[in-house]
Amino acid sequence: MSVFDLAAFRALPLPDEQEIMAGWQGDVARPVVSIICTTFNHQAYLDDAIRGFLLQKTGFPFEVVIHDDASTDATQTIIQGYAARYPHLIRPVLQFENQFSKGRKPIPLAATYARGEYLAICEGDDFWGEQHKLAVQHAALQAHPECNLCFHPAWHGGSYTAPDLFERVRNDNLFYPVCTCVMPASVIIAGAGNFIPTASIIMKKSVMDTLPDWFYTCPVGDYFFQSLGVTPAGAVFLPQPMCCYRVEAQGSWSLDQKLMHDRKVQHWVRMRPSIAEMGMYLGKAWQSDIRFMQRNADEFLLGDTNIPVSVRVQAYDDYARSTPSLAIRLLMAMRRVPGALGLLALLPYKARIARLLYLGRIKLMKDIGCAMKPPAGNSA
Structure with missing residues (x-):
């Protein structure tokens, strides 16, 4: 199985704002992609997430919208520190009252602040491990204009017993093909939300802008906006893993499921x-x-x-x-x-x-x- 080199990822020097924007073409004030990062008490993981965003190499403008849902740890302080260093790139949205407890879903809420035509999603306890992820996925959607969403596999790991180990899941061969293709919508609907890693998603913002009223009463949002985003034409699938999913991050769905x-x-x-x-x-x-x-x-x-x-x-x-x-x-x-x-x-x-x-x-x-x-x- 392939293993993600976390040490090498963390050793990469972070570019400054000018270096990130140097290769951009088009109006910097009109980003093509908005990275949507939702956080809540993610101080232990957020540096990795933001590092993955800042290492992206693209020929188009992008922005990073970090939406924090009234964290009680140092998450907001970390966000403000990065926003001060990258003022034209990072747009913090800091809540002082928890919106999730009021029934508002974090990702669609954060998306309302986005200016890009496309949304790239990554929760604050996950991260991206490939510097060309945005560029590759944007190109894939451009090549398949009938599709609204593009995704890929993830490395899984970050458990309490092995916090720095991220690897491909052994039974990936049962779920994913080995080539780039358009995945039928029926397969994704039947996947119960487990088929598409949330941190792998780049999608047209129009999907979030047109969510039906019943969506906001669903127990979890990911599965339903994925299903709505892939119908009717399916989704572009890329076989290379480009993100890391923490299976036991504090406050994560996977850990809560084990405890509750x-x-x-x-x-x-x-x-x-x-x-x-x-x-x-x-x-x-x-x-x-x-x-x-x-x-x-x-x-x-x-x-x-x-x-x-x-x-x-x-x-x-x-x-x-x-x-x-x-x-x-x-x-x-x-x-x-x-x-x-x-x-x-x-x-x-x-x-x-x-x-x-x-x-x-x-x-x-x-x-x-x-x-x-x-x-x-x-x-x-």
């Missing part, structure tokens, strides 16, 4: 009606993909016997209505039964899901005309 089981349950309970809203918004052409996601939510809720019975019963009823197979209905019914009988039902169920995922990935690769990566275990 109840929050994960409530997430999926709330996801189900939001997925239905998106289905009605997108129309009939996407109903099979929406039903897949609804079943995905039901399968999670059915798979955990610690979840209240009333929640699992509702999930079973919804799942049974969308699943024509009598055998699958019987298996799902058995899973409502505590004890050995319910556990027995897990075995063919898990085998079925694994088979469907495997066959689905093979079909995807055929659809987009790309070869599969070598099996896990081969050196990247």
Whole structure:
């Protein structure tokens, strides 16, 4: 597996503002890309994020909008320090009352301050590790004007046990092709928000400007603005990893999910009606993909016997209505039964899901005309 060289990244000298802008063509006051960085108590990670922005080499103007949601640590002080050094490049937006607690989603809120035609997204606990990321992704979208969004894989790491280790996920070969291609929207919708690393996204600002009202009641925003951004034409996929995702950053979604089981349950309970809203918004052409996601939510809720019975019963009823197979209905019914009988039902169920995922990935690769990566275990 490939490993990101964090020490080399941190050793790169930071250019000053004049050096960054030296190769720009066009009006500096009208950036082509707005980098959107959202922060909350990210003092331990923010230097890496801002370093990744300042190392970008482009032939077009860009700006960095850093939106802090009333951090209680030194995050705002760090932002102000960089803004003083790069006054024409970094635009700080410092909240003094937490907006997330009022139901406002950080990324769409930060995007309202952007001036660029495109948005490049990176939360403050993640960072970019490739100096030409913006230039390469902008060129890819220019080559595919029918697409609104471009993304790529990420290095994963930054855990408490190995804070400086970032590497490719071993099963990436199951998810991503090895060539540049247009990824079908249906694949991304079915990915439940896990398919596109948020820090890899560059997208047209018009997607954020036209989000429907129901979006603002969704439990998380990333999956839904990704899905809206890739329909109907799909998204441009680039095979090279160019960002790093911290899997256990303090305050991150991944860590909270490990610490708060109840929050994960409530997430999926709330996801189900939001997925239905998106289905009605997108129309009939996407109903099979929406039903897949609804079943995905039901399968999670059915798979955990610690979840209240009333929640699992509702999930079973919804799942049974969308699943024509009598055998699958019987298996799902058995899973409502505590004890050995319910556990027995897990075995063919898990085998079925694994088979469907495997066959689905093979079909995807055929659809987009790309070869599969070598099996896990081969050196990247």
